[in-house]
Amino acid sequence: MGFWWSIGDDDVAPAPSSNPQGSTIPITRIDYSDLFRKSGNIDPIRSGALSAAAAAAATTLCLSQEVTPLWRALEYSLRETIRNTFEHGQTDSVWFTASTRPQKDDVQIAILDEGRGIRESLEETGRYSFSGDADAIRKAMEPGVSRNSGKKRTPAQEERLREQHPGQDPAIWDNSGYGLTDTTDICKFAGQYSVISGDQSVSFVGADVTGVACHRGTAFRFVLYPSKVADALAQVALDDPDSGSGMTMSQKLRKLKDKFH
16 A cells, blocks of 8 residues: 555555546545645646546546546545645645455545644634634535635736636636535545544534544545445536536535525
């Protein structure tokens, strides 16, 4: 799984493997600075570099580039979770690993960062105050809570974004706060999840469970049952292939209205 490489005792980075029994992505580090350089020194989210990395991982796990419901769920979950790490965690690196077991109808993903954690990130906005990490985790899973849309930019920042991305509204890729909501909801309908941050964890394993933890930063464990993913995407309004990051806030709110009200 690349453990020795991940702690610096092996110079050879592990490679993904695939066979009819399943696929494995070993422990892998993604650095924002590397993506930034590969994007020509522009934001890797806007350039598509982060999306490409998530798509490559989904393709490895699915053994195909075909955009199936499982591929879409994996690409979305990886992209949005890793994006949240870079945008909210105040860290340059994120680690992840994943594996598929077709015979057991499951896909497992683990994503971890060593940033500031969910509670500190949300409380910094001045909108929230929490009695514990579990409360902060639950709040972060609500729709729109972690959004950074409407963020203030200097005129120079606006001008630079317009030069780098002609014809694109600088606000189009602002985080709308639905990535963690949708990912955990997909898992509720088609699997299970755990979110760990600080000294507590919040999990769904057929029911909501709060546990004790010890992790500076945030860690995620997502489990998906491929046979249930298509129905799960429909339940969370992500069954449309074009319903990801290009969806406006008002469109997303309309799609989620029946679920949350």
